Amino acid sequence: MGDAIFVQKSGLLGVGIVARCGVLTPHQLSGLARLAQELDCQACKLTTRQTLIFLIPEDKLDQLRQGVEALGLRIGVFGEIVRNVKACAGSSQLCQRSLADVYELAGIIQDRFMNRPVPNDFKISVAGCHRGCTEPFCADYGVVATGEDCYNVYLGGRGASKKPIHASLLAEGISSEGVIALLDYILERYTALAQPKERLCHTISRVGWEAFRAPEELLERFRRGEEGDFLSFLAQATKEGK
Amino acid sequence: MSAREINVTTLRRAVDRCCKTIEECGTCERATCLIGFAQTALDYARTKNTTRVPQGHKFVPENDLRVYYKDDLLEAISEVLLQCQSCQDNHEDDCVINVTRRCLERALWGEYIGFNGSITAYLMEVGKLHPEMGQRLVKLYQEKKKSSA
CATH class of the missing domain: 3.90.480.10 (Sulfite Reductase Hemoprotein;Domain 2)
Structure with a gap:
């Protein structure tokens, strides 16, 4: 590196x-x-x-x-480090389609994690909506905004090589703080479980997905509860007879 | 797609015209009424300035068997199609446009018409399943498209 x-x-x-x-x-x-x-x-x-x-x-x-x-x-x-973060122009000022200020989040991630040693190169992509212009499914750690400060995280993708791999869903509906905490957790797991110079997708394939599944108590702390948001809104509207 | 690109007010007005009103229904239960549900989805999108209605497509009230006015529903569906961005592969089931359209087609035909992100493919599918109304829908949509250009 x-x-x-x-x-x-x-x-x-x-x-x-x-x-x-x-x-x-x-x-x-x-x-x-x-x-x-x-x-x-x-x-x-x-x-x-x-x-x-x-x-x-x-x-x-x-x-x-x-x-x-x-x-x-x-x-x-x-080399064997966390690379710079690839992020879209999703901010409160720029892309019309963006659902959250991902530019800010991606900047924080880059400042905190870039250059951290890991078994093989580790790429992070952050997208402001499900269109995924920054190809979050092709990154080791892909983040997709689904609402205001609400994100889905995908793990284990790889865009290049003869065998590109699509990332799999790791967590749904977590806050930006959760995205950072989960990344920290994943980097620790990856460092602990990978063989020297082993790319994350290969480690997942060798040791199994379960070894990377985040503990429920970790995710629970950061769940935005957005999935139930509309139903609460509907219940409230029904109650008020609007 | 941002909520800024969707004219929620126009859509809401088109959906409002499909409402049978409390005089006809006796009570107004938004969660169990197809039109009330669509209205609430639109209100949610406007209030939160979002296009995504979390779990919206899963909870469309399918037990609402009331008979609605066909002309109003067709008119509202054509308005929905006008606002739809034809997202193709990026189509999302919980998009407010999708949720609203599903409510309206359920109210009109008692079933959902498959939607894969393409308005053209959708109109062809409606034409196949419901030839007469399909033709009318194409006409309404084209007229709206022309006048909005």
Whole structure:
């Protein structure tokens, strides 16, 4: 594990740069453009996981590091660690379809968990509605908003490889705090149960789903009770004869 | 789809016209009335600013056997279809549009018509099962679509 720095065929370095869930401010964007020109960057590539790769000569790496940090960004991470969080533009200000402020939640998850060591790479995707633009079913830990501060969590997906795997439902109707607590629990289980360099989907397949099922008392603390919300509303409307 | 994209007020008005009113029914029990249930689902969506009515599609009151006015129901279904986003693979059963449509079709035909996220496929299915009303529904829907364009 380490920084997302890859030597290219040309000898240049490909350096991953991570913003908070892929969102750059104009200040950061113009700062990056300046850096790219100053550091003789040959090209910038947008990645599928919402990061940006700078192709730079090796001797410019330290300058890039300093410049990126000064802009409030980070050099990406790679290897057996929790990766940057892929999140949609679901916030109170942006996507019309979003059911919750997932951008905020994803940012908290990224700040807290990114770079944490795990047996193999661990990818997290967060989506603001069931349309799942960020492909939460293809992530190790996929989060889908179903209402205001109410989420379903899917576990064990993998998008790439010759054998992509769809994640399975792990928890329904939990709050953002629950999403974080459950992630903590899953990372602990994964670390405890996986063989070295074993991807989560393989660990689940080897030890069984039950080993990853969260204890009911943990989920209960964070259940939003949204599933009964409409029925309560209906009962109230019937009582009031509205 | 956000609640902002659905004109809940227009939908509610169309559903209201299907209500047999307390004068005809004697009492008003929303939980056991197809129209009352649809009205409540719409009110819920508006109040919570959401399109999802949790468990809404599971609790449609199927024992409501009253006979409603066909013309009003057809009119309301065409309004529902107009507001529907034809979500295709992203169709969700607990969407307020889906819940409302299910209530109305149950009231009109006494059964549900399968819906897989496509309005076109739905209209074809209605035409197959109920040719005369299917034709009328297509006409109403097209007229509404034209005037809203």
